[in-house]
Amino acid sequence: MKFTLPIFDVKNLYFRAGDQEILSNISLEIFGAEYIAIIGPNGGGKTTLIRVLLGLEKPTSGEARIFGKRIKDFKEWHKIGYVPQRAIHVDANFPATVEDVVNMGRTSQRKLFSRMSKEDNACVLDAMNKMDVYSLKDKMIGTLSGGQRQRVMIARALASKPEILILDEPNTGVDMVSQKRFYALLKQLNQEEKITIVFITHDIGVIADDIARLFTINQKAIICNNPKEALSCEEMSELYGIEAHLLHNHKHEH
């Protein structure tokens, strides 16, 4: 058996806000080139878990490591692409073209004073092409549709050449056609570029078939290595109540 270092390694993690326990004894590992969905009810702690992993929140106890390093010692943040929940809600008047936004993805790797280097421009171009937004590059971000904006946000994350993409409910407010296209693009990134994808959603009905592992977060974590089984298992029913049955039935219809 080959030993590989996980990208994220979480051990016995607790997060408390006031006297409310949001995350309790979470342990999980995320490896390179995986495709993982994190699901769970609203308020179940999915976003909190991600925020802890990204160093935006400090855990009450327990430990999370990124690429084997403690979060506060981790420096290579460009390896991680993060697209937050509110990313598609942009102030309509913010003075940014699509290219301006994707360029931001290069910010932390550019040197002081330096203009965009050839390499920077190549990364931005590549990211825009992969997310199919090159034709929009001179458009103002505020004038795009939800689906287009979502692709731009992911292009920005891709511009830093990440090894892992973390997407927090990226489909909120996006139409069905765009969602399908979006899943196809994610699948491509995962299979062709070997980029690890962690995808958070509270909507278990929209989980794509491509997902390899499923984490369910509702204060505690349940890790299922076979999502299709997981969706019919007892624990899931407990977690979601009737919703899991609905999904179960829905799956059988196909």
Added chain:
Amino acid sequence: MFEMFAYDFMQRAFLAGMIIAVLASVSGTFIVLRRYSMISETLAHSALVGVAVGLVAGFNPIWMAVIVSILSAWLIEYLRAYFSLYSDAVLAILLSGSLAIAVIIVSLGGAFNNSLFSYLFGSILSVSSADVITISIFGTLCLSVLLLFSKEFYFIAYDEEVAKTSGIKVKLLNFLLVSIVAVIIALSIRVVGSLLIGALMVIPTVSAMQYRQGFVRTLLISLAFALLSVASGMTLSFYFSLPSGATIVLSILVIFIISLVVNKR
């Protein structure tokens, strides 16, 4: 038209005004995009405390203004970070508080006179050679830092958390930005006046944003508007003997209204 440049004081005021237009519009762009416009008003009032101390104690008012407004900027950030107060409330408290302290100091020191008036509303007559040198040196420094970190400031303005997760030192840069804004405001009060500098920081950018352009173009349009309004404001101030801050702000307001109307959808 160019007879006004026959006067030494006007040459000095014009040079200082142009430098301030550049500084105010560039730093103002980042402040406006971060939804932090009110900090310029508050820091301007804090700078007045420095002016008051300078006038009463006989120190250089600009230097004192620089020191006090930097301290005020740090106090604002500290209060925001450690007492979880609303930032607009913190700004309001420090704005009135600073003004109260400034008025008490000048009243006690018996310096409540025309020279204070010029610090409130700006005066083209008051810019000394020493002021021009101070403004040039600090101005160059501030502009260098702003340009040095412009891509970071822009990213932070766009999305602070994503900027942080991409490895940008957000806390440090926020601190740096408010410190620079504090210095720029203190430098500006000779020409624009502490009650009016906020307008020169905020309105050029808001006007430029009406044209819905990308970052670099918005920055350049804002810069052009600031230069234009300072130039026309100073000309009006010279010919009509009006406080320069007031005429500058009036000019930029005209530009703002035109920008709104032209871009109305």
